Amino acid sequence: MTVLTVVDPTTEKVVREVPAASPEELTAAIxxxxxxxxxWRSTSFARRAEVLTAVATYLRENTEHLAPLMxxxxxxxxxxxRGEVAKAAWAAEHYAAHAESYLATEHIASDATSSYVQYLPLGPVLGVLPWNAPFWLAFRFCSPALMAGNTAVMKHDxxxxxxAAAIEEAFRAAGAPEGVFQAVQAATPDVEAMIRxxxxxxxxxxxSDRAxxxxxxxxxxxxxxxxxELGGSDPFIVLADADLEKAADVAALSRIINAGQSCIAxxxxxxxRSVHDxxxxxxxxxxxxLVVGDPREETTQVGPIARDDLRENLHRQVTSTVTAGATCVLGGHMPEGEGFFYPVTLLTGVEPGMAACAEETFGPVAAxxxxxxxxxxxxxxNDTAYGLGASVWTTSERGEEMARRIEAGQVSVNGIVKTDPRLPSGGIKRSGYGRELGPHGIREFVNAQQVWVGPVAS
Structure with a gap:
């Protein structure tokens, strides 16, 4: 029997062991x-919204129980x-309020008496999610899917x-119909059979792009x-006419949110070069x-890396980059002691081909x-296999012109790259395809059904 084992990255102690679902249990869930x-497909948007709103209320009221799980x-x-729990609730509330308008029937003139496109649900949708934003990514997936009339099966990391169990409990506590949302504790090798x-x-x-x-x-x-929605190697472009103080503020913040373990960081x-130094x-x-330390402390800004193998790979990227000729200005050493911590690291003199430039770095390392x-x-x-997010710091007019030439699914001009329930998010190249969030995201998993009603218009 496969057991899902959780190691607290701060203490390195096993804190949870959960038996993986059997093939029979997964089949039953589906x-x-x-x-x-x-x-669920025949329920009204109003009824679906009641459920999602109730789930959001549960999240907000139970933040102090849910946040420590992460x-x-x-x-x-x-x-x-805590902020992530609130953002997850926001996603649910946003789609509860806007799904009906996002999926409104579109009437299109043709030779028919009436012709239109209506957006209909597909059925059960499988969400396969990573560990780095457990609540936000779950609700980014399930909120539009459920409001469109689909049901959701979530296979979390x-x-x-x-x-994962707490998210399912939120739906149960909010009175969602049985089976509308389920979290299955499946082992990774079981994903293929679920998709099939x-x-x-x-x-x-x-x-990851490999998975x-x-x-x-x-x-x-x-x-x-x-x-x-796959990996990223997001560029943060600072030109000579940028507000350097503001750009530095945002560069530091974007680099260390979630200890740098974010695809869009x-x-x-x-x-x-003229403003480089x-x-x-x-x-x-x-x-x-920045304060690196116990993530349970209110003053901590940078916590540990989620797993030891991820920290080892991050350190390999740093040491390889320095060996190739880069300069380590801050950090760069593997700390001793308990926990999978890694120091905030700054590398300069980085060039294309070096590990910190060619690979996605998942940790508090700025190159x-x-x-x-x-x-x-x-x-x-644009010299990257990825194309998820990008930011450019210059005048607004120049930044907008450059955005059209940046190969990324999302570009911020003079601001941080972030996900927002109101706006579509997604990548190109090896960063994936399709869009999540906004009006575009909810239309990914629907049948855009064309209806032609005769007779032919005279």
Whole structure:
């Protein structure tokens, strides 16, 4: 029997062991989802909204119970964990309020007496999710899917089973119909069989590009739609006419949220050479003052890396980059003592091909690359296999012009790259395909059914 084992990254102690679901249990869960769909699909938007709003209320009222689960299972600082619970509730509330308008029937003139497109649910949707934002990513997946009339089966990361169970309990406590939302404690090798189950009609996956490729191949072989939100190596472009103080503030924040374990965090800081040294001084000052420590403490800004193997890989990337010629301005050493901590690290003199530039870094490591001018900065930004998010710091007019030339699914001009329930989010290239959130996200898992009503118009 497979057991999902949770190690607290702060103490390195086993805090939870959960038996993985058997194939029979997974089949039963999918069957419940299919049964629930037959009723849920015909419920009104108002009824669906009642359920999602009640779930959001439960999340807000139980924040002090839910947030510590993230701190325990994956090391998220408690202040960030509370914010994540609130953001998850916001996603549910947003779709409860706007799903009906997002999916309103569109009338299109043709030779028919009446012709239109209506958006209908598909059926049970499988969400395969990672550990780094257990509550937010769950509700980013399930809120639009459920409000569209689908049912949701969530296979969460095996390192956050406590979070997964708590999310399912939120639906149960809020009075959601049985089977509408389920969290299955499945082992990773069971994902393929779940995707291939004929009752699963679509797949939403968030994770690495390697795992995403496998999910995409399986879904495609079954001719099922999939949305993939994969890794990123997001460029953070600072040009000579930028507000350097503000850019440095946001670069530091973007780099260390969730200890840098975010797909859309700034990964490659590309700075125009004429302001490079000044900007590095500003960024160094901000990074040096960050508090690394126990994520349960209110003053902690940077917690541990979620797992020891992830920390080892991060350190490999740093040491490889320094060996290749980069300069380590801050951090860069493997700390002794308890917990999977890694110091806030700043690398300068980074060039294309070095590990910290060519690979996705998942940790509190900022890599600064010098660019000769704006055109060079743009070329460096696009010189990556990824295309998730990007930011550019310059005048607003120039930034908007450059955004059209940046190869990314999301560009922020003079602001932090973030996810927002009101706006679509997703990537291109090896960062995936499809969109989540906003009006675009809810239309990923629906049947855009064209209806033609005769007779032919005279």
């Amino acid at each position: 069957e419940r989802s299919q049964t629930a769909f037959e009723l 701190t325990e299972e994956m090391g998220k600082p408690i202040t960030e964990a 095996p390192h956050v089973p406590g979070c 189950d004929p009752r699963i009609r679509a797949v939403s996956f968030t994770g 995403g490729s496998a999910v995409a191949a399986t879904a495609a072989s079954e001719i099922k739609p999939a949305v993939l 700034a990964k490659r800081v590309i700075v125009e 000044e900007f590095v001084e500003l960024l160094t000052e901000r990074l040096r003052n 600064v690359i010098a660019a000769d001018d704006a055109e060079h900065a743009l070329a460096l930004a």
